[in-house]
Amino acid sequence: MGAYEALFLEQGATFKTLAERFAADPDALPSDFVEPARAEQAAQKVFETLHKAGVEQFGIRINKAGDYPEKLRHAKYPVELLYYQGTWELSEMRSLAVVGSRNPSEDGVLRAGRLARELVSRGFAVASGLATGIDAAAHTAAIDAGGVTIGVIGTPLGDYYPKENRELQDLISREHLLISQIPVLRYQVQPFQQKRHYFPERNATMSALTEGTIIVEAGETSGTLTQARAALYQGRKLFILESCFQNSAITWPARFEEQGAVRVKSPDDIWKALD
Template sequence: MTLFTNNDSLFSNSLSPFEEAIAYELLWTKDKASFKSISELFSSSPKGRPSSFVTQEMIEDFKDTFRKLFFNDKLDYKFNFLINSTIDYPLKLRDAKEPIEALYYSGNLDYIDSKCISIVGTRNPSPEGLVRTRKITKLLVKEDFTIVSGLAQGVDTMAHKTAIENGGRTISVIGTPLNQVYPKENKDLQIFIAKNHLLISQIPFYRYSLQNPKSNRFFFPERNKTMSALSLGTIIIEASETSGTLTQARAALHQGRKLFILNSCFENKNITWPARFEKMGAIRVNDIKDILDAI
């Protein structure tokens, strides 16, 4: 049975979001499936949905397998599924080089339409980096920005917590499926965001469950591209030369988003990336006014 049928006659408006999610998961069962290959598949059929590329028989055969992953009683929040071409799908995601065609979420989807800005950085920030994260997040919340980050240790965690503590909105775009928690110590924070703010993932449940941690780590840089697309701009607090944060920096510039780099990064003589990105159009930040003026 051929997986990729590319037959629009298979598309049915009567399919439920759950069945469309199953179809999306089936697209990931192809050996070399990637966000790039799936994006190219949908480009060949712009009006298609996941169910456009699989048969109803395949969906039925896969239901029990996916149901066990999707309906998770270990986490106290429900999973929802959103696909391109539906009214709630955020059009700003189309600015990505390889735009995602579907995403899972839990929480208040209206946050996507608010004034979003990403705050990202290393998992091992300096004490000064944490202070800067807390200060800049608090100021942006006061300006009614929704804080977007990736729920990783370090800068991400501080950004989310500070936004919450100051009565702001926060969106977490994670590098695992919604039924997983990483890092483990952020379980309570992830659940809180899913129930009271917005938790997003583009990572397929089934494919992730089959792969080892080494293979699954490649999903993390992909979510950075989505974080950038959802945001008016990205602020980098601290990052090493090999940090995954730089994936988001490149994505922001490609997507026509603002890229902000704290001046303290330029003062770090151990890294060279700030100067490179400044030449490409990044904005050096000495004060919150530098961000507000640019946006």
């Protein structure tokens, strides 16, 4: 863990550059690139930072060193390490991501809730990104229906964005599963403007963790479309609700349908495609 964090503190380090570095040496672990003293120092700082943020218990999953999900390797730039809180075994459930706009319509919120309840009734975990709008609606509906939800966040553990979802994030971290790929130490020293780049990167990881992504509602420049592209690249199913196609203000649904996305007029379209 400390070696991974130390690598991210190096000049120019990104998920892309680190993925390329590990791809060039498939047997390497982060500790193969960092001297022990520097790794130990970084690890200690991570513990201090997380404890200060109120994170008393957490786990990690690292590629080639334990219960790391092989499906993450399908990402274009797969991450080497994940932090998590909650029950890791929930990541082994069948799951679909329900994502969309941070400023959805009232109908969009209702659709997200209905989808989440349908997934729960079928024994699926509902994954989303803990953003406002569609994400929060999907998480909340899954919980209220007595199901399982997985939050994949674009901040380190112990950070909250948006702040109003703090209670929801804490609940997921205790009773469900909360996952972060964000390097703790690098995040602390980055300008705020650069931190926003972690959100589309976590979307690619969320896609890789699930069997498919369902887009409920999204604008023409929405970050949700990053996950749509990732899903198609990774060989995951991409589902787009019919209401998106009926919105004349956007053109992306037709583009993605041409690339293999599934048009969803009823939940049966999802189950048929998965089968």
